[in-house]
């Protein structure tokens with residue numbers, strides 16, 4: 001075997017490595033390191049060694065070609081990061097459990113089921129627009145908060161056939177507390193375990209209790225309800241294993257509900273916020289988008305068939321995700337020694353940033369004019 005290439009290492013503190021830079025501003029730190037060192041760079045957060053991947057070739061190798069070697073970081077016996085919040089839902093489970101849950105839940109995400117949920121999504125949009133109209137001409141809104149509220153309403157309507165807007169003041173800050181804490185446990189290995197009663201740990205537990213109360217409350221109501229609802233929760237309660245006929249327990253349903261809840265609303269809100277921001281900066285693209293929407297829909301709410309025909313709108317959303325990936329970071333760990341692109345990797349944690357991929361694609365992609373939306 002030829003000698004492996006040397007992986008560049010970010011300079012840092014003797015004891016804490018790069019923890020100071022990372023805690024000060026994780027996103028800037030990752031972007032700076034990728035810009036200064038290229039597609040693969042290594043850094044250390046106290047005792048943990050990380051590799052930062054920022055090239056599509058490395059993504060393909062790890063997420064597709066060697067997905068059995070580069071596995072999710074979550075360990076059900078000792079949850080950290082998102083698993084503290086999501087439990088063992090699809091995003092954080094792996095191996096047999098993930099396969100079983102994925103098989104069970106596949107029918108839930110069939111196109112026909114999603115199509116059935118479109119009216120609820122459209123209703124969430126309409127009520128937001130009605131609210132905005134009442135604010136009057138020239139009123140200002142915080143778009144990022146509005147998009148978060150919109151997608152929260154969309155996901156709860158499709159999940160539970162109910163609005164949570166009356167509980168939004170409890171739910172939004174609790175979710176924010178949970179996700180921030182989860183991110184901190186990954187970035188900072190010095191975070192004390194949850195059983196230590198620090199202020200941050202107590203705040204996390206309180207927020208988790210709030211969210212669990214809401215979700216278990218809805219599951220309990222539904223288990224005893226006499227009439228059917230056409231929503232994601234009903235679908236999850238109905239699915240059963242083809243072989244054993246087994247259904248999901250309340251705990252599994254809770255984990256999948258909170259996973260879909262978390263995975264579905266913040267990502268979509270980020271996509272919408274960034275798209276609106278980019279459109280405001282590119283009025284020519286906004287004009288073209290309006291032309292397509294006005295021409296096809298003429299003021300009516302789109303149905304599933306219309307969505308298929310909104311080619312330019314889809315391109316705008318795809319391009320927005322390429323520029324500003326709504327889920328910017330994926331984590332994997334190396335389960336066994338391996339070689340990738342001439343580099344030797346030993347069992348350490350890997351950190352991917354789609355943001356960094358974005359920088360590389362931008363450099364090459366636009367110069368080849370391959371963008372669907374020239375100049376967007």
Ligand code: HEM
Nearest residue numbers: 090091102259260263264265267268271325326327330331
């Ligand atoms: C713009 C919107 C979205 C983006 C950018 C996005 C991005 C992602 C990414 C990158 C992953 C892979 C995570 C990993 O492997 O570590 C993922 C997984 C997942 N997402 Fe999304 N997502 C979006 C919307 C949604 C919505 C609306 C839902 C549900 C209603 C959803 C549910 C899920 C689930 C259940 C998984 C886990 C799949 C599995 O491992 O089997 N996502 N998403």
